[in-house]
Amino acid sequence: MLGSSVLLSLWPSSASMLLIGLMGRQLGLRFGLQVVQALTCSRWGSPGDQGLSHDGDIMIGGLFSLRYKPSVTAQDFTQLQYYQSCTGLQNLPLQYIYAMIFALEEINQSATLLPGVKLGYHIRDSCGTHPWATQAALTVVGGNSSSCNSASLTNYSAASSADKPVPLIIGGSSSVAAKALAKTLEPLSVPLMSYTASCPCLSDRAQYPNFFRTMPSDVYQARAMAQLAIRFKWTWIGAVVANNDYGFMAVKVFQEETAGKEVCLAFVETLQRERIVSDARRAALTIQASTARVILVFSWYTDVKELFLQLAKINVNDRQFLASEAWSTSTTLLENPITSKVASGVVGVAIRSSTIPGFRNYIKSLNPLKRPDDKFLREFWVKEFGCNPDAKPQTSSEASLPPCSGTESLERVQNHFTDTSQLRVTYNVYLAVYAAAHALHNLLSCPNRDNSSSSCFILKHIKPIELLQQMSKVNFTSPQGELLYFQGGDTPAKYDLVNWQKTPDGLQKLTLFGRVDGFDLHLNESAVQWSTGSNQVPVSVCSESCPPGTRKANRKGEPLCCFDCFPCAEGEISNKTGSPHCERCPPEFWSNPERTACIPRQLDFLSFNETLGITLTTAAVSGFVVTSAVFVVFLYYRHTPVVRANNSELSFLLLLSLKLCFLCSLVFIGRPSVWSCRFQQAAFGISFVLCVSCLQVKTIVVLAAFRSARPGAEALMKWFGPGQQRGSICVFTSIQVIICAIWLSLNPPVPQADFKVPGLTVTLKCAMASLVGFSLVLGYIGLLACTCLLLAFLARKLPDNFNEAKLITFSMLIFCAVWVAFVPAYVTSPGKYSVAVEIFAILASSYGLLFCIFAPKCFIILLRPEKNTKKHMMSR
Known part of the structure; x- marks a missing residue:
């Protein structure tokens, strides 16, 4: 209620909406405009510390958490809340303040940026507390006038620097503070530009339309850490995160970025600030038990410090830590001896650093004697040098101090305030000031003039909503050459990649080894010193990668x-x-x-050089030689009764066909070719048909001879004489010739590698392109053999001293047994052994015919010549 009245007097165009919004949220009441105008004008009590201000045509507000010890305030609700000054000056936020002042002074001296316009500032300490920050923000937005005399504020140029309202605030030192400030300033359309708030939630323009930042969203650093894990092939990673949205978001984004990249989280442990000791102990034990060698830590540096303390207690010092920006550049951790023992070689993502030319000299030249109204610098001087910089002490504590000699200087002071070697958040503040200046420049520039640097500035009130509209259009290059623009309220993601490296004195230093631009990593892997103390990237996998093979x-x-x-x-x-x-x-x-x-694959076939080929060749040649020897014996004794008794002509023809059978087996040995594949099957089929035909005719002759001995059957032998016998053999053989001719002309066997058989060596053999043709050849031989066996079986008991039918019966039994066994053996034999099976069947059946039929005759001719007489042959 009290705070809203002062806003009404300062911002007439939006005060009624602000008041209704604030009162509606806090009290649930709705007042009309008439009620608002009837309110008594009074101030919302402002902090006792009026901050730091400097007059200008346009004022820029600044909120920084300069002190960290808030005052104790009674919450009795019996009187208006009033916050006392905080204590405990922090050096680093003080540097942020002077970075803002330095940037404003640079802009005021620029001839191209806001020419003719002087920027002033009104900087307050938010003390890291949300009520103080909200109070300070509303105070600088509305102007710090103790009087509600609207007439005094109508003349804007005549108002003092502390009384002028600001159209933009640079502040929000944390995401929580930024959310509270953005929501508070939203009804007034006052832009808030944060330099450290990184929560992804602040990217929602529907929720925070007036929020901008020069700090990237945490989403980008989580993605960068996921890319590092992928880059270094860390597939098994442990995670220790803060037990809040900051940590949970990091885990979620990390898993989304590594999805499908075979990166897994071995565990996820959380750290809660309220129970940090127990949580850190539990996380340390989990790290010790896990096989993960890389640990992702996404938490605040104070929590990480406790985690390292617990790890040191259980002597875990061989893990590679992957750090978020919240602790990757923490000097508190870098300078801690426990940290150097547990967490050497840390690789982390850090806020992008840059140099600001002239800023170091500016910091070193600061002196309260030159800035008598600078309370912040005065307080720092007292803290640093322990003397009173002014002859007139402003506080009781200063009165007890000796006066400064005037020789005090920051040239030799080494602390966070004077250290400008790596400007990170400081540079974000610097960029925020330039972004605000470029928005003001665009707002005040004449759109109809060719010279874009010329200004149409009229000393007047700058409406925040006009500046808010221009902020979204900001697109400029900083003095350092960096392109800056806003995507919604965010700037392009830029980070440094840092590495903790040990120095010769045992301490650790921060080394830059790469950068992140958006989604791209640029790094020098050879410059990294890992936890192992070498340049060898540590391995963190659940299972070792499977080798080739x-x-x-x-x-x-x-x-x-x-x-x-x-x-x-x-x-x-x-x-x-x-x-x-x-x-x-x-x-x-x-x-x-x-x-x-x-x-x-190596081609393999039954060759003459291998043992099996030599054995089969020897058997075939031996069969041919033995058959030739029998042929010679029969030829020599062709006039003897044994040779003549059984049709010597058929015997010689049978011996010739047996020699062909032995020889045809040799065609199956050696590298198959187109002609050898055709010839071997034709030779085999025809020679065996010729052989079996001779036996069949011999059997028929025996049957006919005995039948003709019966009364009335004398003419039977006349119808089956030598001419008919030769003709029968020709007919039987011609049928096989025709079958072979048709088969070989239509679909002959071809040399083909048998790739279906597994193994490095593949058999090259004659593939039966047509099983029908091959079956007909074998079937016809089998038909003649079975017929011959049947006839011989019928003639086996005919009365004769030397009945050849018995010999034919035995030979055909062997023949049929061999070829019946051949079929399954041929089908199941792999590779070249199927060819060997066929050769063996040819040789076995040929030897069976040779020995069963001709061995007894040769025995009589050569060893029992007394039986080779006509008398003996005719005897019963």
């Missing part, structure tokens, strides 16, 4: 980063590390022993 298989119930490695199967390869599956080689290739590459 293996594939990874996820473990049931465990994260994707935990897996086992299994060797690829034969014929499959994986040629890269961490392959999720093995790839099958093309048919003409096979995997090498390491399963890392596909190599051409």
Whole structure:
């Protein structure tokens, strides 16, 4: 109520809306404009410390948490709240204040930026408390006039610097404070520009339309840390985060950024400020028990300090820490001996640093004698030098101090206030001032003049809503050459990548090794000193990457980063590390022993040089030689009864066909070719048909001879004489010739590698393109063999001293048994062994015919010549 009245007197255009908004939120009452005008004008009690101000045509407000010890205020609600001054001056926020003043003085001296316009400032200490910050913000926005005389404020140029309202505030030292201030100033449309608030929630323009910042959103640093994990192949990471939105947001963004990149969080521990000791102890024990060697810590530096203390107690000092900007540049941690023991080689994201030319000399030249109205500098002087800088003490504590000699200087002072080596938040404040100046420049520039630097400035009240509209359009290059613009209320994300490195004296120093621009990382990996003390990137994985030649298989119930490695199967390869599956080689290739590459398969066939080929060749040649020897014996003894008794012509033809059978087996040995594939099957089929035809005709002759001995059957042998016998053999053989001719002309066997058989060596053999043709050839041989066996079986008991039908029966039994067994053996034999099976069947059946039919005859001819007589042959 009291605070709203002063705002009414200062901002007539928006006061009624502000009052209704404030009173509606706090008291739930709604007043009309008439009621508002009837209110008595009074001040909302302002802090006792009036801050620091300097007059100008346009005033810029500043809120900084300069002191950290708030006063004790009675909350009895019996009188108007009044806040006493805080104590405990902080050096670093003091540097922020003078960075703002330095930037304003630079702009006032510029001939191109706001020419002819002098910027003033009104800076207050927010003391890090929200009520004080809100009170101070409303005070500087409304003007600090103790009188409600509106006439005194109508003449804006005549008002003092402390009485002039400000159209923009640079402040909000934390995200919580920024949210409170932005909501408070929203009804007045006063822009708030923060230099450290980083909560992603502040990017919501619907909730905070008047908020701007030169500090990137925390989303970007979480993404940068995720990219570092991906870059260094850390797939198994532990996380220790603050137990609030700051920490939970970091985990969420980290997991979203690493989704699909095979990066897993081994654990997530939280730190609560109210129970930091117990939480830090629990987190330290979790880190000790985990196999994760890289730990992401997203928390405030005071919490991290307790975490490191607990880690030191349990002697955990081999972890690589990944730091957020909240503690990556903390000198409190860097200079702590416990930290150097536990957390060496820290890699972290930090607020972007930059140099401000002339700022160091400006800081070093500050002196309260030159700035007698500067209460902040006076308080710092008393704290630093322990003397009274003024002959007239302003407080009782100053009265007890000796007067300063005048030789005191900041040239030799080393603390956070005078340290300008790495300006981070200070540079954000500097950029915020320039952003406000460029918005004012755009607001005051003449749109119809060609010279954009010319100003149409008229000394008047700058309405905050006009400045708010211009803030969103700001786009300029800073004196350091950095492009700055706002995307909503955010600036482009820019960070430094820092590394804690040990110095020879055992301390740690902060080293810059890269930067982050938006979503891009730019870093020098060789400049990093890791926790191991070397340049070797530490390894943090749940499972070692599967080497080439293996594939990874996820473990049931465990994260994707935990897996086992299994060797690829034969014929499959994986040629890269961490392959999720093995790839099958093309048919003409096979995997090498390491399963890392596909190599051409080696052609294999039954050759004359190998043991099996030599054995089969020897058997075939031996059969041919033995058959030739029998042929010679029969030829020599062709006039003897044994040879003549059983149709010598058919015997010679049978021996010739057996020699062809032995020889045709040699065609199956050696590298298959187009003609050899055709010839071997034709030779095999025709020679065996010729052989079986001779046996069949012999059997028919035996049956006919005995049938003709019966009365009335004398003419039977006339119808089956030598001419008919030769003709029958020709007919039987011609049928096989026709089958072979048709088969080989339509779909002959072709040399083909058998890629279906696994292995590095692949058999080159004659592939049966047409199984029908091959079946007909074998079937026709089988038909003749079965017919011959049946006839011989019927003639086996015919009365004769030397009945050849018995020999034919035995030979055909062997023949049929061999070829019946051949079929399953041929089908199941792999590679070249199927060819060997066919050769063996040819040789076995040929030897069976040779020995069963001709061995007894040769025995009589050579060893029992007394039986080789006509008398003996005719005897019963």
